[in-house]
Amino acid sequence: MSRIALLIAALLLASCGLFRTDDRASTTPLPSPMVETAPKAQVRIPYALARCIVSGKMLLEDAVTFVVDGRTFRTCCPKCQQTIEEDPELWGHQVDAATIADQLRDYPLGTCLVSGKPLPESAVSALCGSTLVRLCCTGCKARFEAEPTHYLARLDTAKCVSYGTATINTTNWTPKQTTQWIQDQLPDYPLTNCPISGKPIDESGAPYDILLDGTLVRLCSEKCATKAEARAAEIATAVQSAAFAQQKAEYPSSQCAVSGKPLGDRASSTMLGTTLVRTCTSSCMSHLVDNRSALVATLRAARIEARVATKQNCCNTGGTCCCASEDSAPASDGSTGK
Numbered sequence: 001m002s003r004i005a006l007l008i009a010a011l012l013l014a015s016c017g018l019f020r021t022d023d024r025a026s027t028t029p030l031p032s033p034m035v036e037t038a039p040k041a042q043v044r045i046p047y048a049l050a051r052c053i054v055s056g057k058m059l060l061e062d063a064v065t066f067v068v069d070g071r072t073f074r075t076c077c078p079k080c081q082q083t084i085e086e087d088p089e090l091w092g093h094q095v096d097a098a099t100i101a102d103q104l105r106d107y108p109l110g111t112c113l114v115s116g117k118p119l120p121e122s123a124v125s126a127l128c129g130s131t132l133v134r135l136c137c138t139g140c141k142a143r144f145e146a147e148p149t150h151y152l153a154r155l156d157t158a159k160c161v162s163y164g165t166a167t168i169n170t171t172n173w174t175p176k177q178t179t180q181w182i183q184d185q186l187p188d189y190p191l192t193n194c195p196i197s198g199k200p201i202d203e204s205g206a207p208y209d210i211l212l213d214g215t216l217v218r219l220c221s222e223k224c225a226t227k228a229e230a231r232a233a234e235i236a237t238a239v240q241s242a243a244f245a246q247q248k249a250e251y252p253s254s255q256c257a258v259s260g261k262p263l264g265d266r267a268s269s270t271m272l273g274t275t276l277v278r279t280c281t282s283s284c285m286s287h288l289v290d291n292r293s294a295l296v297a298t299l300r301a302a303r304i305e306a307r308v309a310t311k312q313n314c315c316n317t318g319g320t321c322c323c324a325s326e327d328s329a330p331a332s333d334g335s336t337g338k
Contacts, residue, residue, distance in 0.1 A: 047074045048099040048130035048266065050259065050283035053091060054080035100125050103132035106268050106282045108162035112136035113151050114143045128152065130266060163244050163269040163276070165237075166288045168214025181273065182209050184293050185216035187300055188274040190242035194220035195235050196227050212236040215273050240271040247276040252302035256280035257295055258287045275299060 047065070051058055057076040064081045065074050068088040073095070075081045084091040104125065111118055117136050124135040128148060133155060135141050144151050170178065186209075193200055199220045201207050208219040210228065215236040217228055228235055254263055261280045268282045275296040277288055288295060 047072060048281070049074070049095065049102065050281045052076035052080055053095050053098060054083050096127055099127060099130060100132055102282055103266065106162075106164040106270075106285075107132060107134060108158040109134065109155070112140055113155055114140035131155070159267075159269070163240075163271050164282070164285065165240060166214075166270050166272045166277075166285060166292075168273070168289055168292070170211050170214055178211060180293065181214075182211065182216055184296050185274040188243055188247070188296070189216055189218060189239075190246050190274065191218065191239060194218070194224055195238060196220075196224035215239055215271075239274060243274040244269070244271055244276055247303075250303060250306065251276060251278060252299065252306045253278070256284055257299065258284035258291075272296065 047059075049059070052063070052075045053073075055076050059074050059076060063074050063076060064078055065072065066081055066085075067073075068085055071088065071092055073081070073084050073088075073091065075084060109119075112123070112135050113133050115136055119134055119136055124138070124141055126133050126135060126141070126144075128144075131152065133144065133151070135144060168181075170181075173181075192202065195217065197220050201218050201220060206221065208222045208225060210217055210219065210225055212228060212232040213236040217235055217239055219225060219228060248269070255261065256263060256267075256279045257277045258279050263278055263280055266281050268279050268285060270277050270279065270285050270288060272288050272292055272295060277295055277299065279285055279288075
């Protein structure tokens with residue numbers, strides 16, 4: 001083999017790093033090579049973290065991007081840059097460990113990406129470029145390395161059909177806050193029947209609206225509220241799953257709802273009540289709740305605009321028409337629970 005061919009092969013192996021780490025401890029990850037899907041010169045790996053690894057601050061448009069020993073870092077300021085440049089190997093390991101921990105929160109599979117077997121406690125958490133993959137054993141690691149493109153495509157498919165949930169604590173909310181969040185979610189509500197009685201909501205005369213784990217649930221009457229609260233997690237998940245199924249195919253933006261950055265291969269899907277929100281990384285999820293009303297209004301307006309542009313029916317399958325302006329969004333005809 002010629003020297004050029006050997007050099008290319010070495011670059012391919014080195015450009016996609018595998019790091020084993022114990023999910024339960026913050027041990028320093030050890031590097032191991034993994035084959036990249038294309039030559040490094042043709043692939044631009046996005047920086048994996050939304051926060052500065054040194055200070056913990058959000059990386060904004062004025063973040064400092066620099067390269068040390070062939071590795072790209074981003075920091076919030078020149079002072080943090082200097083800190084990394086004093087020990088780039090240490091901070092490189094920190095970035096990898098933080099990237100793994102960040103993506104573990106919403107990793108879409110509980111099974112090995114290669115074998116399909118349930119992941120054991122000793123599962124391998126690995127980075128290919130900036131993308132986390134989880135494998136059940138070192139044998140599957142070797143199979144992944146032999147055909148990474150195939151398995152990464154499988155992971156992308158899993159991400160498209162999975163979502164995380166923004167935690168919304170409504171315990172200390174005022175009645176005004178509760179009513180507002182119910183109104184915000186109504187246009188995206190996906191179910192036509194009461195999840196407790198099974199009766200059609202539009203035939204009940206006075207739907208009873210409550211928040212379960214921060215998610216709107218519409219009941220046929222107040223009589224169903226106690227049973228619904230006893231099954232809060234189950235029912236909220238059912239509502240969100242139905243809303244996700246309706247909205248995932250027509251998500252209207254290719255940019256992160258928080259940072260405005262392009263949605264890359266690490267994009268996360270999160271249900272904010274009954275509204276699907278996509279962010280460039282799971283780190284941005286922490287900002288969703290504080291801006292919930294503005295986010296759902298912006299995304300709903302974008303969906304309407306996209307439907308009009310493609311001459312599609314602008315009413316969702318649940319029968320709630322969203323063609324009207326935001327001010328004329330449907331309101332609850334019944335009493336508001338909590």
